[in-house]
Amino acid sequence: MGQLAKFEIPESRDRMLDRSMEAMDRSDLLAYQEQRLPEALAYVESHSPFFAETWKAAGLRADEVSSLADFCERVPFVDKDTIRAYRGDRRDSLGGLRRMEHVATLSSSTGTTGDPLVLPSGYGYGPTDGGGLARDWWEIGVRPGDAVAFMLFTFRGAAWLTAHALGASCALFDHHPAEFARWSRASVELQPTLLYLLSGPLIMAMAYMEEAGLLSCDLTEVFASYRGVVIGGEPLGARARADLERWGGEPFLHTAVGDVGSATECREHDGLHLSEDSMFVEILDPQGTEPVREGDVGELVATTLVPRSANPLIRFRSEDLVRASTAPCRCGRTGMRLWPVGRKGDEVVVDGRSILPMDVWQIVEAVPESTAGYFQIVRTGRSMPQLKVRVGFDPGETGRAAVAVRADLTETIASVLGIAAPDIELVDNEVLLRQGPPHKIPRVVSS
Amino acid sequence: MRAGGQIPKIAFGDSIWGYGRYGADQLLPLSHDDIRHDTAGAVRALRGLALPDRSIILLVSKVADMGHLHPVQAAARELGHIVANADASIGDVERVAMFVRVLPIAAVIGVNVEMLGGMADSGLDPAGVLSGVPVIVALGAACDQLVEAGVDALRLELLGPVLAMECRSRRLHIDGVRWSIEEMGGTLRVSNLAPRALSVRSFDTGRHGRVTAEICPCARFDPVIELAAEGGGTPA
Numbered sequence: 001m002g003q004l005a006k007f008e009i010p011e012s013r014d015r016m017l018d019r020s021m022e023a024m025d026r027s028d029l030l031a032y033q034e035q036r037l038p039e040a041l042a043y044v045e046s047h048s049p050f051f052a053e054t055w056k057a058a059g060l061r062a063d064e065v066s067s068l069a070d071f072c073e074r075v076p077f078v079d080k081d082t083i084r085a086y087r088g089d090r091r092d093s094l095g096g097l098r099r100m101e102h103v104a105t106l107s108s109s110t111g112t113t114g115d116p117l118v119l120p121s122g123y124g125y126g127p128t129d130g131g132g133l134a135r136d137w138w139e140i141g142v143r144p145g146d147a148v149a150f151m152l153f154t155f156r157g158a159a160w161l162t163a164h165a166l167g168a169s170c171a172l173f174d175h176h177p178a179e180f181a182r183w184s185r186a187s188v189e190l191q192p193t194l195l196y197l198l199s200g201p202l203i204m205a206m207a208y209m210e211e212a213g214l215l216s217c218d219l220t221e222v223f224a225s226y227r228g229v230v231i232g233g234e235p236l237g238a239r240a241r242a243d244l245e246r247w248g249g250e251p252f253l254h255t256a257v258g259d260v261g262s263a264t265e266c267r268e269h270d271g272l273h274l275s276e277d278s279m280f281v282e283i284l285d286p287q288g289t290e291p292v293r294e295g296d297v298g299e300l301v302a303t304t305l306v307p308r309s310a311n312p313l314i315r316f317r318s319e320d321l322v323r324a325s326t327a328p329c330r331c332g333r334t335g336m337r338l339w340p341v342g343r344k345g346d347e348v349v350v351d352g353r354s355i356l357p358m359d360v361w362q363i364v365e366a367v368p369e370s371t372a373g374y375f376q377i378v379r380t381g382r383s384m385p386q387l388k389v390r391v392g393f394d395p396g397e398t399g400r401a402a403v404a405v406r407a408d409l410t411e412t413i414a415s416v417l418g419i420a421a422p423d424i425e426l427v428d429n430e431v432l433l434r435q436g437p438p439h440k441i442p443r444v445v446s447s
Numbered sequence: 448m449r450a451g452g453q454i455p456k457i458a459f460g461d462s463i464w465g466y467g468r469y470g471a472d473q474l475l476p477l478s479h480d481d482i483r484h485d486t487a488g489a490v491r492a493l494r495g496l497a498l499p500d501r502s503i504i505l506l507v508s509k510v511a512d513m514g515h516l517h518p519v520q521a522a523a524r525e526l527g528h529i530v531a532n533a534d535a536s537i538g539d540v541e542r543v544a545m546f547v548r549v550l551p552i553a554a555v556i557g558v559n560v561e562m563l564g565g566m567a568d569s570g571l572d573p574a575g576v577l578s579g580v581p582v583i584v585a586l587g588a589a590c591d592q593l594v595e596a597g598v599d600a601l602r603l604e605l606l607g608p609v610l611a612m613e614c615r616s617r618r619l620h621i622d623g624v625r626w627s628i629e630e631m632g633g634t635l636r637v638s639n640l641a642p643r644a645l646s647v648r649s650f651d652t653g654r655h656g657r658v659t660a661e662i663c664p665c666a667r668f669d670p671v672i673e674l675a676a677e678g679g680g681t682p683a
Contacts, residue, residue: 104524105531106530106546116545152510153536154532158513163465169463169464171466172466173468189474
């Protein structure tokens, strides 16, 4: 077993796939990042017309940056809009991120907040490139010879190669309720150790089918072999979490990190770990350029340290709002941990109160007819005279009339958030499910 | 063995690449060896599309079908092409449209009926979105729909555990190095010629059709089959 693994496999009981990197002393880690940075910047300057032009316009040459302090002081920020603008102005389909002759694979951003961005990755697979996901899965409990079940979509590329890199195999299922029966049978037969990934909408569908007697299996038996269930797309609502835990599934939250990597919870469930040897992450004032105090909410700004193979993004403002900590985790890892809070463009201010989708989520879930937690804030601007929420609604849940459900939601949201009565629009759950990628709902939309 | 029959149990070990799907809901076990050989077959299938060097191929697929299509993706890379991925589902049609709009896509492979329906639901005209792409390869019924709409689409078929793809000469080939195919009792049956994780002998694909003896103008030596419309008889 394990001879096919691309990593040097440690002892099975070791919680870390690469202890030398994952538990590196923090000062050594910063020195390591500082050492990799000049080479990364030089590569990007010579291979990315977009960054070469952006830096030149800022009067910057890559070889002038020799420290993390220089980097933070001098390198300009970029975001999706600046890349989209370059794409339009220069008629460069890759947004100038990389020249086509150096592209190995094209992926794309999720497209939740607009036209997806084409992300060109390059050739080469260094010892730590893309290793973050493998480290996360090792910590959850994947070992050579195991099976990893993928209930996924294909737009992010061949994620199953990470299973093979660990010497494991993959079992492939669509991210769709129509696959539950085949997945259930395979789970019992193959005894996979990891499910990558489930999402809130899929868990709610599973719960609905269980309740309606549409599943021919006991979900506790199906989940029995899994050491972890990776949750992606958006945070897990309380109702979906309770259902998953009732079946014996242990959720591990997972998020993309500014399209240069990803972060996943460890078994301590105290923040999402990222692999800082392949990326440099800053948490900055969402409206400015200064770092926030550790633990405060800030915008995640990402820089890849492995641009040869990864998406070549430098000081990319992700618009993701997170809290972060660099304190060592109980699992022994020393890298930064994240707690996602929401998206920068998602915040609305009503009656002087800042509101994010997370604030509305649990209130919507607590009402029986909207217990699936499907909703979206309809935004007219950052500041709104009245909160407007579109809520997915299943009248079959209790038989109550829509007018009563609307009154219930209006009163509860107003009282819990301390705002004037919101405008509630009830729609069929399907209307919201069809708006996003398969694993999430756009939680904020323009009116 | 009938389509949809019991799959053989195999030991779970390091020779196993993974499990895809065949038929409506069967597990398709694949070894690393199977994937290597299927990739070699897919190299020949892609050559049959006569794409220019360094083409951009948009592969649209469901994850469960990647047991069949991962070799196509690997073959594309082996040939030096660039692959972009999108999910062949209703929720991902905007991504397909975006890729086709912003990139010089040379081929879209894997278009399915669900995706065409999703485009129509989103107000996108599938023929309008796809007609500018030089090569469209679509699964069975989606191919029929596109051809009816005036799109010059080639056919892709998943015949149980076997993938069949038309070449630019419009002949539907299977990988003749790894599989044999014969008509028996009106339907096409496949057998593996070399050991595979899923070993089948005379697997009934449930599809009516015939194996032709012609030499394909594309110069590919893999067998050529003709399929009748689903549920129909042997083609004339």
